[in-house]
Amino acid sequence: MIPSETGFLAGDAARFVMDFVFLCGVTLLLCLSAPTIASVLGVVDHPDGRRKKHAAPTPLVGGLAIVAPFVVYCVALALDDAGNRLYPALAITSAAFFALGLADDQHDVKPKYRLAAATGIALVVLNISPDEFIVDRLLFTFADDPVGLYPFSLLFTALCLIGLVNAMNMADGINGLALGMCLIWTILLVVYGPAELSPLLVAFAAALAITLVFNLAGRLFLGDSGTYAISMVVAMLAIYSYGRSPTTLNADIVALWFLVPVFDCLRLMAWRLASGRSPFSADKHHLHHFLGRWMGPGWVLVAYLALIGVPCALALIWPAWTLVWGLLVALVYAAILARATRPVLRRWLRSPQRRLL
Numbered sequence: 001m002i003p004s005e006t007g008f009l010a011g012d013a014a015r016f017v018m019d020f021v022f023l024c025g026v027t028l029l030l031c032l033s034a035p036t037i038a039s040v041l042g043v044v045d046h047p048d049g050r051r052k053k054h055a056a057p058t059p060l061v062g063g064l065a066i067v068a069p070f071v072v073y074c075v076a077l078a079l080d081d082a083g084n085r086l087y088p089a090l091a092i093t094s095a096a097f098f099a100l101g102l103a104d105d106q107h108d109v110k111p112k113y114r115l116a117a118a119t120g121i122a123l124v125v126l127n128i129s130p131d132e133f134i135v136d137r138l139l140f141t142f143a144d145d146p147v148g149l150y151p152f153s154l155l156f157t158a159l160c161l162i163g164l165v166n167a168m169n170m171a172d173g174i175n176g177l178a179l180g181m182c183l184i185w186t187i188l189l190v191v192y193g194p195a196e197l198s199p200l201l202v203a204f205a206a207a208l209a210i211t212l213v214f215n216l217a218g219r220l221f222l223g224d225s226g227t228y229a230i231s232m233v234v235a236m237l238a239i240y241s242y243g244r245s246p247t248t249l250n251a252d253i254v255a256l257w258f259l260v261p262v263f264d265c266l267r268l269m270a271w272r273l274a275s276g277r278s279p280f281s282a283d284k285h286h287l288h289h290f291l292g293r294w295m296g297p298g299w300v301l302v303a304y305l306a307l308i309g310v311p312c313a314l315a316l317i318w319p320a321w322t323l324v325w326g327l328l329v330a331l332v333y334a335a336i337l338a339r340a341t342r343p344v345l346r347r348w349l350r351s352p353q354r355r356l357l
Contacts, residue, residue: 019073019076020199020206023069023073023203023206024069024203024207026069027068027206027207027210027211030065031210031211031214031219031220034059034061034062034214034220037059037061038059038060038061038220039059041102041106042106043059043060043061043102043106043223043225044058044059044060045058045059058220058221059219059220059221060105060220060221060222060224060226061220061223061225062211062214062215062221063098063222063223063226063227063228063230064098064225064226065207065211065214065220066204066211066226066229067094067095067098067225067226069203069207070091070094070204070233071091071094073200074088074091074094074200075087075088075091077199077200085128085129085131085132086240089129089133089236090233092125093122093232093233093236094229094230094232096121097121097228097229097232098225098226098228100117100118100121101223101225101227102223102225104224104225104228105224111280115166118165119158119162122161123158125236126154126158126161130154132240132243133236133239133240133243134153134154134157135156135157135160135239135242135243136148136149137149137246138251139246139247139250140250141250141252141253141319141322142252142320142322142323157239160239161232161236161239163262163265164232164235164262165228165235166265167261167262167264168181168182168227168230168231168261169224169227169231170261170264170265170268171264171286171287171288172222172227173286173288173289174297174300174301175215175218175297175301176212176215176216177288177301177304177305178222178230179211179212179215179222180212180301180305181305181308182208182230183212184305184308185234185238185257185258186201186204187205188312189238190205192241192248193237193240193241193244193249194245197240197241201237204233238257242254250319252322253312253315253322255326256311256312256315256322256325256326256329257308257312259308259326259329259330260304260308263330264287264333267337268283268285268286285341287304287333287336288300290336290340290341291304291336307329307333311328
């Protein structure tokens, strides 16, 4: 059954419409001003003919176009509801992750330092707002009783947050992919989430959609600042929504949403370690690279997003079958992987690195 206890507008509808138009205008203005902003911030991505094959220098300010209005709206909502710690936590965390990603875009921060900083920020937020964001139990569609996580609740939640941020950072390899995934997840949160989140989610979805248009046209990239910030926002909102709608938004449904990028991240890290390289090193073994061997960039985007969106839609209609949809995703992913990596696997088995196993 499709969840019904959701709302579209909370509070004054007329005020929301005005806020919505203003926030969309801010996003549009920032997207149109991307070259100037990127030049001032020093975050222009120049093609190198190898990994960066875009046609011209491209601004890395897509994240700013989303995060800036999001933070402004969170602050406004926090002022309206002074006792609610959700909005200040979202504003502070998204701004902090944006700043962390911006530092990486500007100075190419080493992965271990980025990971340490991201983990530190997440732990601070979780300790400040435990009631809003810490997951203390898992309720599945296929089980009657929840699985308690205490005393590992904090560790589990932090791992989920940082895991999705890193998975999204690895997945962001073609135009529209990270934004498309986040847009799908945000729409699902509108459907499943508590009514009080609807205005914020709708505004966030609009910012994602506007920026997506510019990104698909090649006029701007998200940059690490954008990928870090929007993935953290989605992760926090998913955890918050799960905590308040556990009977409709079960843990396995949330896991299904993020299954593909998380699978790909874990596989890549394991492969690199087994090959004697850093788990954060770059290569062309991502899922979108494999799909790109058989189809053009546009169809790669459609196929990747379909692998996420179709199972999520099926779980929305038939939630009792969520485990089946997850298994089907895993099978499709495994089939793509097996077909694409056979030559690579043969070469690797003949190499000295295989002894590491």
